Amino acid sequence: MGADSIADDWGARNRNRPWMSSPGQNGGQQHMAYNWLSKKVNSRADAVGLTPYAFAKVCGGCHPGGSIAEKDRDGKRYDVRQKAEPRLAASLDGDYHKADWVRSGVLEADCMICHMPKYDIKGRADQLGKLNYRWAATVGAGLATVEGSVAERQTPKLTYKPGAVKDGAVQVVPTRSSDENCLLCHGEAEVKKRGHVWGGRNEDPHSKIRCTACHRTSADHEITKGRSNGVFVRDDLDDPKLSCEGCHNARRMGAPKPVHKSIPASHLNAMACVVCHVRDANVAAVHTVDTTTGKSIGVFTNPAARKYGESMAWQPALFRLKNGKISIGNALLPSWWGSRVGNVIHPLTFAETGRAYETVKDHIKDDNGDGKPEANTEAEIMAMLDAIGRTMAGGRFAKLRPAYVKGHEVWEMRDGSLVHGPHPQASPLRWTFSHNVSGASRSLGAGGCSDCHGKPGGVFGTRVTVDPYGPDNKPATAPVWRYLKLKSPDPYPMQ
Ligand code: HEC
Ligand code: HEC
Ligand code: HEC
Ligand code: HEC
Ligand code: HEC
Ligand code: HEC
Ligand code: HEC
Known part of the structure; x- marks a missing residue:
C-alpha cells in the first residue's frame, strides 16, 4: 500500500506534487478525492x-x-502512544491531530475480509463510521454484535454470538479467497473508476478463471498486478507478464494464440487489445467528480443514470496512452479548484472549496438540469474564483492565485479577465479496461473494416467528451480523429 515510502517531502521529491506524502492510498488519485494524507509536521490547522x-x-x-x-510514522501503535501522550490530539502532529485512538482503538489488517466466505463488509464500514475501529473486524467476521458508538462518546459493548467462542478461543476457520472476497472492495471501486469491468455483469471468456489465478499471490500477499493505466500504487511491483499478450502470445494456461487474419498488422501495433476485445461497459461509472460544492458530486458516464453501478450501457472513452498506443476505458475528467504556485496547481481541500462556495452559491446554478449546480458559464467561474480569493486570503498560500481545473483546461483570472488554456494537470485520469473481454466473434473488426471505418456508428464516427460542461451547458466533445491526433477524419474512408 506504499506505506513504507511515506514522507512529508515524498510528493515534492517524486512527482512535483508537494502536497502528496505517499505513492499510494492518499494522493495518487487526482481529480477524485482531494483528500490527501496529512503531513506529519504541520504549521497550520487548515x-x-x-x-x-x-x-x-x-x-x-x-x-x-x-x-x-x-x-x-515512527512505527508506534497509535493507541499505545496516545495513551502515554494524551496532549497529542491538540497538536498539529498529522498522526494525532484531533484523534482519539485510545477510545477508538486502531484498525489492524483484517485477515478475514479475504479469508472467510460471507464476510460482512457493510457491518465493518458501519463500525468504522462510529469510530469503533477496535470492534470492526469482529463484526465483519460475524462473531458478535456491538452496541454503542465512540463517535457519540459511548463505550461500545460487545456480545458474542452463540458458538462464536469455544474453550476461550474464537471459532473462525480461514478459507482461501474466492472472487466474492475480492469483489467486496473491487466491485464497488470499479463502479466509480472503470465501470465494473469485472464481476460477471458482462460476458467474458475468462469468467471461469478466478481472480487469484491471474492475480497470483502467496503468503507474502504481494498480489500480482499488471500495469494498467491510471493506478500508481507501488508501480515498482507491476508485473508486465500479467497482460493479454503475456498469456495469449505465450499460450499460458492454454490461452489461444490469435491469428488475426482479418486485421491489418499495423493495427495490432497501433491499438491495445482491449480496444477491439472489450465491447461492453454496462454499469454506469462516473466520468467527472465535481468538487465545486465542497462535496464530491458524480457526473455519470451515461447521462440517464441516477446512481453509481446502475445497469446501463455507455460508450467507453478512447484515448492515447503514454506509449502511443490507442486504448479504451473510463477517462475521469477534472473539475476541482486550487491555487497556482509556479506551474503547479495546488488543490484545495473539500472544506476550503466548500467555504468559498457557500458565499456564492446563489450565483452558481444548475444550468444543465441534472439536479446538480455546476460552474460552467464565465460568470459562474469568475464568481467562484473571486470567492476563493476572498475566503482564503491570508491563509495557507503565501501568494493566492485561484484556479479552476476543468475539462482539459485551467481557468484563472489574469489582469482582470478570465483566461483558460491547456495544462498537464488538467488531462483526464485514464483508467484502462482489463476485464470483460468479449468473445472473438463480437470483437471490433469481426464485422469487417466498417466496424471502425467509413460509417457513422463506427469508431471514426464517434466523439469524445472533453469537458463535462461547456458554456452552453452541454458537454463539449471532439471528434475521435482529432482527439487521437490522426491526420485525417478517417484514415480509410472506404467510399
Ligand atoms: C478490503 C478491501 C479489498 C479486498 C477484499 C481486496 N482488495 Fe485488492 N486492493 C484494495 C485496495 C484499497 C487497493 C489499493 C491499494 C492502495 O491504495 O494502497 C487494492 C489493490 C489491488 C491491486 C493492485 C491495484 C493497483 O493499483 O495496481 C490488485 C491487482 C488487487 N488489489 C487485487 C485483489 C484481489 C485479487 C483480491 C482478492 C484476493 C483483492 N484485491 C481483495 C482493496 C481490497
Ligand atoms: C486482500 C485479501 C487478503 C487479506 C486481507 C489477507 N489475505 Fe492471506 N491470502 C490472500 C490470498 C489471495 C492468498 C493466496 C491463497 C489464496 O488464493 O487464498 C493468501 C494466502 C495466505 C496464506 C497462505 C495460505 C497457503 O496455504 O498458502 C496465509 C497463511 C495467509 N494468507 C494469512 C493471512 C493473514 C494472517 C492475514 C491477516 C494479517 C491475511 N492473510 C490477510 C488474500 C488476503
Ligand atoms: C484472465 C485473467 C484475469 C482475471 C480472471 C482477472 N484479472 Fe484483473 N487484470 C488482468 C489483466 C491482464 C489486467 C491489466 C494489466 C495491464 O493492463 O497491465 C488486470 C488488471 C486488474 C486491476 C488493475 C490493476 C492492475 O493490476 O493493473 C485490478 C485491481 C484487478 N485486475 C483486479 C481483479 C479482480 C478483483 C478480479 C476478479 C474479480 C480479476 N482482476 C480477475 C487479468 C485478470
Ligand atoms: C468501496 C471501496 C473503497 C473505498 C470506500 C475507498 N477506496 Fe480507495 N481504492 C479502492 C480499491 C479497490 C482500490 C484499488 C483498485 C484499483 O486500482 O482499481 C483503491 C485505490 C485507491 C488509491 C490508489 C490510486 C492509485 O494511485 O493507484 C487511492 C489514492 C485511494 N484508493 C484513496 C482512497 C481514499 C482517500 C478513500 C477515502 C476517502 C478511499 N480510497 C476509499 C477501494 C476503495
Ligand atoms: C492469465 C492468462 C490470460 C490473460 C491475462 C488473458 N487471457 Fe484471454 N484467455 C485465456 C484463456 C486460458 C482463454 C480460453 C478460455 C476458455 O476457452 O475457456 C482465453 C480466451 C480469450 C478470448 C476468447 C477467444 C475465443 O475463442 O473466443 C479472447 C478474445 C481473449 N482471451 C482475449 C484476451 C484479452 C483481450 C486479454 C487482456 C485484457 C486477455 N485475453 C488476457 C487466458 C488469458
Ligand atoms: C483491431 C482489432 C483487434 C485488435 C487490436 C486485437 N484483436 Fe484479437 N481479434 C479481433 C478479431 C476481429 C478477432 C476474430 C477474427 C480474427 O481472428 O481475425 C480476434 C480474435 C482473437 C482471439 C481468438 C483467436 C482464436 O483463434 O480463437 C484472441 C485470443 C485474440 N483475438 C486476442 C487478442 C489479443 C491478445 C490482442 C492484443 C495483443 C488482440 N486480440 C488485438 C480483433 C482484434
Ligand atoms: C478497431 C477499429 C478498426 C478496425 C476494425 C479497422 N481499423 Fe483501420 N484504423 C483504425 C485506427 C484507430 C487507425 C489509425 C491508426 C493510427 O494512425 O495509429 C486506422 C488506420 C487505418 C489505415 C491507415 C493507416 C494504416 O495503419 O495503414 C488504413 C489503410 C486502415 N486503417 C485500413 C483498415 C482496413 C482495410 C480494415 C479492415 C480489414 C481496418 N482498417 C479495420 C481502426 C480500425
Missing part, C-alpha cells in the same frame, strides 16, 4: 488534510487496515 484517523473512518471500509491505520 493545511492538515486527511489524517490517518479520518482515513480509517471514511476509507477503511475498503483500505483494509494495517499500515497507516494501525501505526504512526
Whole structure:
C-alpha cells in the first residue's frame, strides 16, 4: 500500500506534487478525492488534510487496515502512544491531530475480509463510521454484535454470538479467497473508476478463471498486478507478464494464440487489445467528480443514470496512452479548484472549496438540469474564483492565485479577465479496461473494416467528451480523429 515510502517531502521529491506524502492510498488519485494524507509536521490547522484517523473512518471500509491505520510514522501503535501522550490530539502532529485512538482503538489488517466466505463488509464500514475501529473486524467476521458508538462518546459493548467462542478461543476457520472476497472492495471501486469491468455483469471468456489465478499471490500477499493505466500504487511491483499478450502470445494456461487474419498488422501495433476485445461497459461509472460544492458530486458516464453501478450501457472513452498506443476505458475528467504556485496547481481541500462556495452559491446554478449546480458559464467561474480569493486570503498560500481545473483546461483570472488554456494537470485520469473481454466473434473488426471505418456508428464516427460542461451547458466533445491526433477524419474512408 506504499506505506513504507511515506514522507512529508515524498510528493515534492517524486512527482512535483508537494502536497502528496505517499505513492499510494492518499494522493495518487487526482481529480477524485482531494483528500490527501496529512503531513506529519504541520504549521497550520487548515493545511492538515486527511489524517490517518479520518482515513480509517471514511476509507477503511475498503483500505483494509494495517499500515497507516494501525501505526504512526515512527512505527508506534497509535493507541499505545496516545495513551502515554494524551496532549497529542491538540497538536498539529498529522498522526494525532484531533484523534482519539485510545477510545477508538486502531484498525489492524483484517485477515478475514479475504479469508472467510460471507464476510460482512457493510457491518465493518458501519463500525468504522462510529469510530469503533477496535470492534470492526469482529463484526465483519460475524462473531458478535456491538452496541454503542465512540463517535457519540459511548463505550461500545460487545456480545458474542452463540458458538462464536469455544474453550476461550474464537471459532473462525480461514478459507482461501474466492472472487466474492475480492469483489467486496473491487466491485464497488470499479463502479466509480472503470465501470465494473469485472464481476460477471458482462460476458467474458475468462469468467471461469478466478481472480487469484491471474492475480497470483502467496503468503507474502504481494498480489500480482499488471500495469494498467491510471493506478500508481507501488508501480515498482507491476508485473508486465500479467497482460493479454503475456498469456495469449505465450499460450499460458492454454490461452489461444490469435491469428488475426482479418486485421491489418499495423493495427495490432497501433491499438491495445482491449480496444477491439472489450465491447461492453454496462454499469454506469462516473466520468467527472465535481468538487465545486465542497462535496464530491458524480457526473455519470451515461447521462440517464441516477446512481453509481446502475445497469446501463455507455460508450467507453478512447484515448492515447503514454506509449502511443490507442486504448479504451473510463477517462475521469477534472473539475476541482486550487491555487497556482509556479506551474503547479495546488488543490484545495473539500472544506476550503466548500467555504468559498457557500458565499456564492446563489450565483452558481444548475444550468444543465441534472439536479446538480455546476460552474460552467464565465460568470459562474469568475464568481467562484473571486470567492476563493476572498475566503482564503491570508491563509495557507503565501501568494493566492485561484484556479479552476476543468475539462482539459485551467481557468484563472489574469489582469482582470478570465483566461483558460491547456495544462498537464488538467488531462483526464485514464483508467484502462482489463476485464470483460468479449468473445472473438463480437470483437471490433469481426464485422469487417466498417466496424471502425467509413460509417457513422463506427469508431471514426464517434466523439469524445472533453469537458463535462461547456458554456452552453452541454458537454463539449471532439471528434475521435482529432482527439487521437490522426491526420485525417478517417484514415480509410472506404467510399
Ligand atoms: C478490503 C478491501 C479489498 C479486498 C477484499 C481486496 N482488495 Fe485488492 N486492493 C484494495 C485496495 C484499497 C487497493 C489499493 C491499494 C492502495 O491504495 O494502497 C487494492 C489493490 C489491488 C491491486 C493492485 C491495484 C493497483 O493499483 O495496481 C490488485 C491487482 C488487487 N488489489 C487485487 C485483489 C484481489 C485479487 C483480491 C482478492 C484476493 C483483492 N484485491 C481483495 C482493496 C481490497
Ligand atoms: C486482500 C485479501 C487478503 C487479506 C486481507 C489477507 N489475505 Fe492471506 N491470502 C490472500 C490470498 C489471495 C492468498 C493466496 C491463497 C489464496 O488464493 O487464498 C493468501 C494466502 C495466505 C496464506 C497462505 C495460505 C497457503 O496455504 O498458502 C496465509 C497463511 C495467509 N494468507 C494469512 C493471512 C493473514 C494472517 C492475514 C491477516 C494479517 C491475511 N492473510 C490477510 C488474500 C488476503
Ligand atoms: C484472465 C485473467 C484475469 C482475471 C480472471 C482477472 N484479472 Fe484483473 N487484470 C488482468 C489483466 C491482464 C489486467 C491489466 C494489466 C495491464 O493492463 O497491465 C488486470 C488488471 C486488474 C486491476 C488493475 C490493476 C492492475 O493490476 O493493473 C485490478 C485491481 C484487478 N485486475 C483486479 C481483479 C479482480 C478483483 C478480479 C476478479 C474479480 C480479476 N482482476 C480477475 C487479468 C485478470
Ligand atoms: C468501496 C471501496 C473503497 C473505498 C470506500 C475507498 N477506496 Fe480507495 N481504492 C479502492 C480499491 C479497490 C482500490 C484499488 C483498485 C484499483 O486500482 O482499481 C483503491 C485505490 C485507491 C488509491 C490508489 C490510486 C492509485 O494511485 O493507484 C487511492 C489514492 C485511494 N484508493 C484513496 C482512497 C481514499 C482517500 C478513500 C477515502 C476517502 C478511499 N480510497 C476509499 C477501494 C476503495
Ligand atoms: C492469465 C492468462 C490470460 C490473460 C491475462 C488473458 N487471457 Fe484471454 N484467455 C485465456 C484463456 C486460458 C482463454 C480460453 C478460455 C476458455 O476457452 O475457456 C482465453 C480466451 C480469450 C478470448 C476468447 C477467444 C475465443 O475463442 O473466443 C479472447 C478474445 C481473449 N482471451 C482475449 C484476451 C484479452 C483481450 C486479454 C487482456 C485484457 C486477455 N485475453 C488476457 C487466458 C488469458
Ligand atoms: C483491431 C482489432 C483487434 C485488435 C487490436 C486485437 N484483436 Fe484479437 N481479434 C479481433 C478479431 C476481429 C478477432 C476474430 C477474427 C480474427 O481472428 O481475425 C480476434 C480474435 C482473437 C482471439 C481468438 C483467436 C482464436 O483463434 O480463437 C484472441 C485470443 C485474440 N483475438 C486476442 C487478442 C489479443 C491478445 C490482442 C492484443 C495483443 C488482440 N486480440 C488485438 C480483433 C482484434
Ligand atoms: C478497431 C477499429 C478498426 C478496425 C476494425 C479497422 N481499423 Fe483501420 N484504423 C483504425 C485506427 C484507430 C487507425 C489509425 C491508426 C493510427 O494512425 O495509429 C486506422 C488506420 C487505418 C489505415 C491507415 C493507416 C494504416 O495503419 O495503414 C488504413 C489503410 C486502415 N486503417 C485500413 C483498415 C482496413 C482495410 C480494415 C479492415 C480489414 C481496418 N482498417 C479495420 C481502426 C480500425
